[in-house]
Each structure stands twice: as C-alpha cells, then as structure tokens.
Amino acid sequence: MESGFDSLESSLSFEDSLLQSSNIDHLYHTYLGSMDTFPAAYGGNDTYSTEQLNLQCQSLHDRAARQRGAQLETFQNVSVSDWRGEECAAWASSVCRRRGLGQNAVDLCSFKTLSGSLILQFSLQDFCTLVGDDIGRLFYKDFRAQVKRQGADYLEDQGEGNSSIFSTDSNAAQDADSWTYTKDDFQALDKYILEDTWDPQSDSLQDLDLQEQFMPIKYDEYQPQHPHMPEGHHHEPLTLQSDPTSSYPSPADSDVFKKIPTNTRRRERGPKSWEFLVRLLADPRTNPSVIRWEDEGDATFRLTQPDAIARMWGARSGKPSLSYVNFARGLRYHYNTGALEAVSERQLVYRCGPKALQYLKQLKQEGM
DNA sequence: AACAAATTTCCTGGTT
DNA sequence: AAACCAGGAAATTTGT
Known part of the structure; x- marks a missing residue:
C-alpha cells in the first residue's frame, strides 16, 4: 500500500x-466542531442517519429541559448574547416546532456548538448556508424577531445584509446579487411553512409576542429594497477572531x-x-x-x-x-x-x- | 484560447 | 420505505 x-x-x-484563517472555516468549525458529546447509542448499528442523531439529540434535550422544571424555553429568559449552545439548540428546535417544520428539518445538534454572540453576526446567507436556503431564510427571520423581542440594541451595526462570515473575499462580491432578498422573497417563504401544524393556541410559548414575531422585521436596513442593488456594493466579511465572549474553539x-x-x-x-x-x-x-x-x-x-x-x-x-x-x-x-x-x-x-x-x-x- | 480535469446535475437500477 | 451506492451522460466550471 x-x-x-x-x-x-x-x-x-x-x-x-x-x-491563514478564513471565516468559513472558523464558522463551520464553530458550528460543527465539538459535537463529540453524542451518546454512543445505537450500538451494534453502523449507520447513523441524521434523523437518528436528531432524535437522539432532541430526546436528550427534552430530558434536560424537563429536569430544569416546567420552563420549556429557557432561551427566552436569557439574553441572546449570552446564549450557550444549549439555548441555541433550544431556539432552533422551537423555530422548527412553531413553524411546523419537523425536528428533522435541520441538524439540531450542530446548533449546540454555537453561541448567541456568534449567531448575532450571522447574515441571511450564513443561515442559508447552514440549514439550506428556505429554512435559512426562516431562521434568519425568526432570529431577528427573537432579538427584537428582547429589545436588544446590539443588532444595529451588524447590517450589511450580504456580508457573510461564510463568504470569502473572492466570491463574496459575485454572490451578492444571488443573495439579495426582498420582502416578496420572505413572503414567498410562507408557502414552505405548514400552517396547519402550527397551533398558536396550544403553543407553550405563552410569552411569545407572535404578533410582533410576524411583523415585518427591519431587513430593509440590511437589504436594499430592490432586487438589483447598485453595482460597486462591497462588504467585508466579519472577523470573529477577536470576539472574547464566544465559547467556541480557538480560531483555526x-x-x-x-x-x-x-x-x-x-x-x-x-x-x-x-x-x-x-x-x-x-x-x-x-x-x-x-x-x-x-x-x-x-x-x-x-x-x-x-x-x-x-x-x-x-x-x-x-x-x-x-x-x-x-x-x-x-x-x-x-x-x-x-x-x-x-x-x-x-x-x-x-x-x-x-x-x-x-x-x-x-x-x-x-x-x- | 484550447484542452483537460474536476464538479454538478440528473438518472436508472441495485443494495442495505 | 427511506437512504445509500454505482456509474453513465451531459452541462458547467476550474485549472493548465
């Protein structure tokens, strides 16, 4: 050999x-690294489907949530900037549940390796890259709503819309157009949502201001109004390496x-x-x-x-x-x-x- | 600019 | 039954 x-x-x-350390690497490691806490269940079975892993992760999470008492959505009580992986995964899970996506629509376990301070820097594109276009838009929207609900003001200068920690300098500019979303795009997303499976009445998120949640969020200040943005629009990818509050692994x-x-x-x-x-x-x-x-x-x-x-x-x-x-x-x-x-x-x-x-x-x- | 290699999409049929 | 795997065909993209 x-x-x-x-x-x-x-x-x-x-x-x-x-x-050199690039942002995509850093972000993905943050996303996907340190997920070695999976229980080694399914012993004797070689194959792990995403579904199995998600079920596993979900059941663990549910158990943990029950142990903490009746409070099902602990992330609601924690400032987004203080979210640990647990809160991030709980939030992702709640988005899936509220939007009727099913718990296997996304890889919940990967959210456990995130931190709130990191997600705060996510652009729409970042969400889309992580969980796919359709769900990514949904997550982006929901996350903005979550932050706004907490009355946070640390979202202000994150704008730039297309700025992405996934993008490298070389392809960020060329992708700009394809990642321009309008209000219509967001509304078109609604067809993806299974309305009938989401029952606000029975939803446990009693303190969720759903009215506010589905109000138009301020993506106008992140996205241009028109699908065709002016040429020459440039943005620099965010650099995360100096973020002292995050708990993810050291920069790549x-x-x-x-x-x-x-x-x-x-x-x-x-x-x-x-x-x-x-x-x-x-x-x-x-x-x-x-x-x-x-x-x-x-x-x-x-x-x-x-x-x-x-x-x-x-x-x-x-x-x-x-x-x-x-x-x-x-x-x-x-x-x-x-x-x-x-x-x-x-x-x-x-x-x-x-x-x-x-x-x-x-x-x-x-x-x- | 042409040519080659690699990637992406789509597909049919088989296996786990 | 769902998710994979083997490869063919063809269109694109990337590299030389």
Whole structure:
C-alpha cells in the first residue's frame, strides 16, 4: 500500500501552505466542531442517519429541559448574547416546532456548538448556508424577531445584509446579487411553512409576542429594497477572531478551503473535494463530530453529518444547496484517481486512497 | 484560447 | 420505505 506513494509524489505538489484563517472555516468549525458529546447509542448499528442523531439529540434535550422544571424555553429568559449552545439548540428546535417544520428539518445538534454572540453576526446567507436556503431564510427571520423581542440594541451595526462570515473575499462580491432578498422573497417563504401544524393556541410559548414575531422585521436596513442593488456594493466579511465572549474553539490555524499551491510558479488552486474531506478528517474540531475515522488503521472514515459536509462544500463555490447525493457523485469519480476507495458495504464510509493518505501525512507534518 | 480535469446535475437500477 | 451506492451522460466550471 505504501509502495505507490513515491510514484505519486511527483504528481502531487504540496508545498508549504499559508497558515491563514478564513471565516468559513472558523464558522463551520464553530458550528460543527465539538459535537463529540453524542451518546454512543445505537450500538451494534453502523449507520447513523441524521434523523437518528436528531432524535437522539432532541430526546436528550427534552430530558434536560424537563429536569430544569416546567420552563420549556429557557432561551427566552436569557439574553441572546449570552446564549450557550444549549439555548441555541433550544431556539432552533422551537423555530422548527412553531413553524411546523419537523425536528428533522435541520441538524439540531450542530446548533449546540454555537453561541448567541456568534449567531448575532450571522447574515441571511450564513443561515442559508447552514440549514439550506428556505429554512435559512426562516431562521434568519425568526432570529431577528427573537432579538427584537428582547429589545436588544446590539443588532444595529451588524447590517450589511450580504456580508457573510461564510463568504470569502473572492466570491463574496459575485454572490451578492444571488443573495439579495426582498420582502416578496420572505413572503414567498410562507408557502414552505405548514400552517396547519402550527397551533398558536396550544403553543407553550405563552410569552411569545407572535404578533410582533410576524411583523415585518427591519431587513430593509440590511437589504436594499430592490432586487438589483447598485453595482460597486462591497462588504467585508466579519472577523470573529477577536470576539472574547464566544465559547467556541480557538480560531483555526488552517482552512478547509485554503488554496493549494501548484508546481507552476505563483499559481494556486482550490482544494479538491477529497482534499477537503482530508482536511476535515485531520482537524479535531470536525473529526469526531462531522466526520470520523471508522478504522484509522484501515484508513476508512465515516461521514457522520453528510448533509452538513455537502453544504460546506457547496458553500465553497456558492452553491449552498448542494446535496450529499451530488457531492457523493463527485467523490465516486475519485475512486479512479487514487484519492479515495469505495467501502460500499458500509454506508457513508469511504477509504483514503494513496493520494489522500499522502495529503493527510503532509497535513500532519505541517502541524495542525 | 484550447484542452483537460474536476464538479454538478440528473438518472436508472441495485443494495442495505 | 427511506437512504445509500454505482456509474453513465451531459452541462458547467476550474485549472493548465
């Protein structure tokens, strides 16, 4: 197995990489890192569906909520800026419930790794990137309403609308138009909401001012009125690294989307899909939580959050709705390139091919 | 600018 | 039954 490495070495051109931290990396690690607290239930069963994980997470959360007493929505009593992961997940859960989305519409567990101070910096695009376009708009709207309900004033300068901590400088500008939403867009979202499953009467959120919640929120000050915004609109992505109040892991010293140098001088290319996976594997903030070794000795690994990984990959090139199905097709093409090998007996499991192992070795040498 | 490689979308049929 | 997996075809995008 090791024999093929040398011959491959020439075809690979991994030089020293710049140790820069980009926002997408940081945010995703914040989202998806430190989710290693999953109970190791479903023992003997190899496959974890998102649904199972969500059910697990939800039942744990429900149990915790009951233990705290009758108060079901503790996040209501905590300032958004003080939300820990628990409150973030509770809020996300409540959005799903109130909007009749079903608890499996989003990955609730990923919210447990967030903090309120971080979500406060989310743009609409950030929400969409995390949970998909439709639900993302809903979450964005609901979160604004939640903040406003608390009478918070720390939302003021977060505006910029399209400013996104998911966007890199290179593609932020080009995406600007496609992420411009109008009031009509938000209203069109209503068709996504299953009205009949949401019963305000029986809703336990007695102190929720629903009237206010569904009032138009002040996205006007974040979004231009017209779908076609003036050219030359520019924005700089938020930088989160100096935020002292957040509880997420320390800033990344590597980037899943970091450019990769080539042998031709002064050229860089984006990471390939398998390189992206290897980076996730090599990073402890994503390894047990989103992707994990199945058998490291055998170089097999499992995508425990396939949809989240696909969205991450899609966000790289401005396709936030990229599905795992499509992402996986791309991975299968790499069975022939020496980067990956199939483990079709086990779902969501792949094996590193020689190229991936080589790249992994290099990442470790660089010291992650 | 042309050519190649990689990605994305869509699809049919099979497996878990 | 839902979610995956294998790959073919074709359109796009990205890299050389």
